[in-house]
Amino acid sequence: MTVKQLSLPQLADACRRSGVGQVGLWREPVQEHGVAETAKLVRDAGLTVTTLCRGGFLTATDPEERAAALADNRRAVEEAATLGTDTLVLVSGGLPPGSKDLRAARERIADALAELAPYAGAHGVRLAIEPLHPMYAADRCVVSTLAQALDLAERFPAHQVGVTVDTYHVWWDDQAPAQIARAGAAGRIHAFQLADWTTPLPEGVLNGRGQIGDGAIDLREWKGHVEAAGYTGPVEVEVFNEGLWARDGREVLAETADRYHSAFL
């Protein structure tokens, strides 16, 4: 998503040029290109897929909507397996229209996981619940903290359900380092993503994430937290930013790799 202006073939090519050997993919461009075709494309390019984003949106009360969401998540699991990644990121979904009940919405996620977790496990795919920043609690994700995500995940085996740690969503939370330790001790950090926090936030607050190093987050410290918790998996850079999307994608990918290296090496 950081370079969503690139087609998948362009992305594979740009990754090779920038020395990036692993890539996180989103479902929409994968479906457009074809799931099997994408799997072949990345394999031929020598890339591995870190995670597939995203399943989730499991908070509907309407039975038909709910069944459709579950079916869509089973498809997402299958897509992840086809792409050869072991991790499907889940964004839980917001409050249904007219509802003010965050607790009930969170409980419906647990109900949905009870169906999806074994299905994912059978496909060799781990579900990674991603808490989103509390500013999305109403309309996008009722799971706002790592503690809430782990409360849900821990009802299931770690090889079926864990969490995604994204600096953009958790950086403000003084409880998050302890929750990262909790997640790591149980082998439940299934994905780690970086974006920086910049202000002012744009209207709708979706596409104003900061490029590595441009914002207020001590990214080195957060990387240290997940490493201290035993995480050895890939580090994804996931920046939704209109400014980056308006630029040449190859240039943005190269810049991102540079920023990553100067932030951590």
Place this chain on the structure above:
Amino acid sequence: MTVKQLSLPQLADACRRSGVGQVGLWREPVQEHGVAETAKLVRDAGLTVTTLCRGGFLTATDPEERAAALADNRRAVEEAATLGTDTLVLVSGGLPPGSKDLRAARERIADALAELAPYAGAHGVRLAIEPLHPMYAADRCVVSTLAQALDLAERFPAHQVGVTVDTYHVWWDDQAPAQIARAGAAGRIHAFQLADWTTPLPEGVLNGRGQIGDGAIDLREWKGHVEAAGYTGPVEVEVFNEGLWARDGREVLAETADRYHSAFL
């Protein structure tokens, strides 16, 4: 602030017409009208002042800036005393330019409170630390949760330092009800404010608060939490909303009173 389009004399008049006997004031219009003059105006109108908003902005590292902030907060305490309110709301301030250290910024607030709390106490004024929504952590308020606000407040006597509970800022937080109980047990709920959560958020995320009943927050439940914690003080409606500000202020005040009554009575 909900009807900031009204001058203070217009506000006093509109409160009388709407049967509102208590009002929260902000420092800027009070200073413009004159502090003593405002005190006389509200007294003559039979109004009492619930809180003065706002002191704070105590996170600067620069010594001169820091001294200026402390002096300004002492003035705010004096203004509150002159207006006859016992409560000064504090918004802590964001990260200084270039800093990524939320912990250090929070500790500087504690240092500042060590100077300001006794000064406030001597003037019969309680400081009410207001946690703001985590989306303001970088640029406005490094205190993002009631737990953090209470960790700061509890270093001082309750008659000097407590917290402000504002539904807009805490509604997403599943730990907030327990923290309200903690605050109430210690007599530290010094202010309670209502605004609703509506989306999409506007650019800058400052002036998109929802009128009572328009959003995702179960306001009745939150009012129940503070009441169960022993709070018997005033309930302020504090809605920053460009749409409300563009309308006739008297009409907005009457609407707000109506909304309040239909939400709770």
